[in-house]
Amino acid sequence: MSADLSYPAAPFSEAAEQLRTEVRAFLAEELAGVPPLVRAKSWNGFDAAFSRKLGARGWIGMTWPTQYGGHARSNAERYVVVEETLASGAPVAAHWIADRQSGPLLLRYGTEAQKQRYLPGMAAGETYTCIGMSEPDVGSDLAAVRTRAEPVEGGFRINGTKLWTTNAHNAQFMLLFCRTSGTPADRHKGTSQILVDLSLPGIDIRPITDLAGERHFNEVVFDDAFVPADALIGAEGNGWEQVMSELAYERSGPERFLSSMALLVEMTRLLGTTPGDAAEAAVGRLVAHLMTLRRMSRGVAAMLENKQDAGLHATIVKDLGALFEQEIPDIARQLIAVAPNAPATREFGKLLAYTVASVPAFSLRGGTREILRGIIARGLGLR
Template sequence: MKSFRFDIPRFPEEVEELRLEVRAFLARERAADRFIPHRSSWSSFDPDFSRRAAEAGYVGMTLPKVYGGRERSSLERFVVTEEMLAAGAPCGAHWIADRQSGPQILRHGTEEAKALVIPRICAGTCYFGIGMSEPDSGSDLAAVRTKAVRAEGGWVLNGQKIWTTNAHRVHYLLALVRTGDRGVDRHGGLTQFLIDLAAPGIEVRPILDIAGHHEFNEVFFTEHFVPDRFVVGEVGNGWDMVTQELAFERSGPDRFMSDYRLLAALVDRVGIDPGPREAVETGRLVAHMAALMAMSGSVAGLLGAGEIPNVEAALVKDVGTAFERDIPEVARRLVPVEASLDTTDDPYGESLADVILRAPSFTLRGGTREILRSMIARGLGLR
């Protein structure tokens, strides 16, 4: 039986110095009233903040200098991510491009695609969405039905994607599309494409969540033409491509820090002299977060070494999002407060209400628990 690779990361002195530098940057931003800390930091869309963060050197950190990146380590990017999330900074505009789309295009995109988008990603001015999920397929990426047919100089796409975060705001999608026969295991005949959302043949329709927020969208492709320079990787190799990309998506601190601001508020509300029940419950949450930080940092180290830790990333995502769903339940039990979005005199109650409404999606986005546990079992040789 195989085992997990979770070596406890050791942060060099320069990495911890960077942490203090990022905190100072965020303190200056707050002092200038440039952002208000938000509970869901990595989905808060603020292009101006993304541009300023890029100017400070905190976007495109691991990408090559020739494309405008900083060529810094994955661990350095990891601590920047931690600090941004802990501060509630509005990172949603650049988040997906910086986290996964940029590295994916760098590894597998054409030179034309790299030159077109990576410098703009590093500048904090180019934003991406994820074109994986489709109607009636859940987390089963092998069920992709959006189809691309060969045409002169490129491909013609028809089909639909769903749950596409910020598709109404971003510039591009990385989309998984069927280009050939699926084969016995259904993983064949898939290809990734770089999709320009400003091009003809694309319609974006909003999906409002239970809290009334517009983050999700449906994206429809009708005779949409994609030039050959926007093929990412080899035609037909999309399954391997998308599983590599998901290692970036599933393993970061955003998979267990979505409601960090509520956790911090809970600890403050319980106070420095908690009762036995409060001490046990909050202590358990803080201990779980510390373990998740170590696991996520370990995966960041593996990614920085050029490895593709799909199984470890899936475990971080599974355990991390379960932890995220636990926080509002504990917060509700420990503090007798009315959770309401209409609360004006109690930010804790408003924060709790918002997280309760968002929490059902935590264990769905990025892969359901059932899919993740199946991947983990296969990766460990258990099935």
């Protein structure tokens, strides 16, 4: 093996555990009466008012410097807020991408003017971003990107298409990964990142309806869209290095194993206190997997806080997390007989149906399973 795959233990933080109590009390009040089916949507649930409430409490941009609207709190405290909001099924989609990766990317690579302009709104839960990575016929092979931002006088002229762009129809800005020089044959060379104002002319956001009949995804078409030069994030041509650092944030968080949490909670509730040996074994195995993934995810968070390269570790969390999330509805169907007209299981049946329709996307978002396992194999020196 050519890589150290040990996951460091996340340090205990008394402040973080005190915060957990506060967050749980807030969520219990905010989500009182919200049915499991709505909670199941969590990080696809767009609620601007809820995001503003989190921002007002200082629970977005928690680790960012105070001069940019952040709160200079620990990564452990931020992890508590993310974990608790997802586990409870809170609607976090509005601020999610900005808090998780667009903000940290700007902190690392952005100019002072960019930080001052964008970060305070993100931390307040009022500025929303989406990610322009995947493309038609490209998928998770980011190095094959074809969307082009041609340098012109005063800025860039963008042409191309982005696909599966979550919440582009609700976001004000897109963090666009594109090619500013060369061709797709150059692979990692000649790529850049640009923060695009989605209200500009020449940008068409088209809905994509998922299997559950909902709109989270979009196709975004750029037709000679002009953006000013100061929209460039970092150095022109440094896009590949930047996007790889961004993906470590995207692939390692609790969202990679908590997407089916509402179903797991309801399944456990219905099984009751005497579920039988088979159900006890199945739920026990799921909980053991959940605790292991949580330990790994918190280890990646510790690595990121210590400025260590966590790309491979994050990729493993993402791959194993998707397997766990996709397994839960299969086990639920085996353990609980759902009769459409039975009052005891009617709502559970709706929740199960929604989760079954949602799980195919779990192994696509953040990188397809095949791409991720290729990355893991390369990191282990196996290819």
